[in-house]
Amino acid sequence: MKKIKIADGIHMLSMNVEDMLFEGIWEIANGVTLNSYIVQGEKTAIIDGVIGWDGIPETLYKNLEEINVHPKDIDYLIVNHMEPDHSGWISNFEKIKDDFTIVCTEKAAKLVTSFYGKDKIQVVKEGDTLDLGNGKVLSFHPVPNVHWPDTMYSYEHSTKTLFSCDMYGAFGKMGDHHFDDEMTPEEEEFFEKEGIRYYSNVMTTFTPMLRKAIEKSKEFEINTIAPGHGPLYRGNPEKIMNDYTRFSNYAEGAGKNEITILWGSMYGMTGKAIAFAEEILKREGVKYNKLEMPLESESEMVATVFKSAGIIIAAPTYEYKLFPPVAAALDEIGRKKITGKAAFRFGSYGWSGGAEKELAEILERNRMKWDMVPSVEFEGSPKAGDFEKIEAGILELIGKMKDKIVE
Template identity: 35%
Template sequence: MAAPPSIAPETYWVGVNDHETDLFEALWPLPYGVSYNAYLVVDHKVALIDAVKGHFLADHLHRIRQVLPPGKSVDYLIINHMEPDHTGAIQILRSVFPDMTLVGNKKTLEMLEAFYGACPPCRQVGDGDVLDLGAHKLQFSLTPMVHWPETMMTFDATTGVLFSGDAFGGFGTVDQGLFDDEIDRELMHGEMLRYFTNIVARYGKMVLKAVDKLRDVPFRVVAPTHGAVWRKDPSLPVRLYERWSAQETDPTVVVAYGSMYGNTYRLAEAAARALTERGFTPFVHDVARTHASFVIADIWTSKGLILACPTYNTGLFPPMETLLAFLENKLLQHRLLGLITSYAWAGGARKALESFAERMSLEVVEPIVDVKGAGTADDLERCALLAANLAQRLSA
């Protein structure tokens, strides 16, 4: 195993890459894997900042031992976030380093006992508290609900490294490049967006509060618990999370459709074609075949959204219902919404989509297209008109 990379003086990445887990949180696909980033600061006292998922403890321990000087042990484990993908190794780490003190805020320590039982010795820290390692001074900043109530960040005032926990992270492993100047930026940007929208988006207002707390912090490196370490452009992940948390959008459109026999697809196709003719290249997703995590990511950055859905048992086509439930949970706002529905003998999809729009306070662009059967040439024209009206609004 190669020597752990240094991200700053006396500061090392001792995390692991996971190519084995198919679904993050048993929900979100990981086509490019995921990293569990942990960091070791070696000073008069040694601090491990975050840990890894329990399954990967062997690699984690090996990396720690590679950089621990002879005779040294780990004095502190700083827990920025309690979720088991960062704390699953705690009990075994404590058996390897029996004198290691667990460091966290009040809510962290409460959760520790709930997950792992009593874990003394522990040290409770508050907002602004400092842990002195020697030359390195670690300052704690509480950032609750980003995305659990105990989340916090740790800033090394000596090196300028911000250990940001789950904030500013993304899906994807870092075995082909740990730093932002080594990675495929386009791929990492997409996996960051998908991570944010699926894991963090519901708590956007709390992310914005966390970003405000960082305005006067002179960080030079951002080291999250998932994804790339940002050293060349450390403010970029902060700016992206701020933009996504504020639900700022581009003048783009997502056409998300479900179709059992191809009839609703033809309606969605007519709308997509009309958008293209007006200079908009829509993101088109079949909700039955594209995992919701990818659809949500495109929706999150698009001002326009067209939902095309057949009635199924007097309600919504189930994959569309699942997508809308996710969007509602994530508190989607500020979108222009087009609605296309179809039915065979009794409607229901239109009413359900209109109810969704009302609950989410989304502006519906006319006309609403509700089609009985396969649809006529006039129905296709109405879909094109809907798309034209949406394009006009986006261009205004």
């Protein structure tokens, strides 16, 4: 656990977590930080109390003492969001002190009671304030469905610090540099990738609501954005707002200047066409990613498709339907509401087709509105005429994606 001073009277306690599935689903190959914040006036508040994944660690006392705080001196627990990675230590904290007040939205209050049986709750609404003394004043601003309906921002007025909870977060462990203005170019690139993975895995279903939260952020005068996961932004807080705006555009069809090949092949027939497609993409100078399903993790699959302006779906017919691992991947992409992508599919079939019908069903069921180039299907191994059609399809896809590129 690390202790970082953010501003006068405000500290962050941060720890790296590995070897877990985020939300019980998402693989986080590079870990994630859990950030908690202490705000000290005459009274003390802790925001997003995530200190210790399994509750209060033995090191908590020592860490708090080093910033002149004793756990029994904490008067308020500010719950910006009730997901257990932000609130799961409430029952453990109660063993140390049982007369603290939980501050949260009305929707969060219902969860506090049902999750932890606590009833000493101060419900806040838009613009309500909490004066901690010594100039420290917190105000509260609901941002529903980021990404649960209970979520809110907390804003400290004297230091102009926005505690944004899951908003503006990123996967990825932190090293020695916790602020944006300390990052090396390599660290900036790392958190660009991990920010995309975080947004696509956790947030993208709620993109319309996140856009509203971005606009609400702009109402504040901000010196520092302090999220619940990942780096803090004090050098250029507007950059992470702009990044999240860009990510929201990726969710609706925009993307980087690259194509992702989402593929699977039973006996190598479709695989032959994939090798040909790669030659065309190399010739055209188009960056591409290859995701073989089911070997690729779902987390990486969603993130890579999410950030790409163009998608090639390469999969055969299997038992009159689309090759199941690719069908399952597309269904998950649809559940995440990743819409508007430019895409092209090719694949083989044996005694009968059927993959194309299921693809259309997946796109329609999930209202994906993908801009599809007409598919190419071939019986058995692809022939010369099939390769010509595949090349034409790829070139049409490259043309379609040009208007969608947002770097």
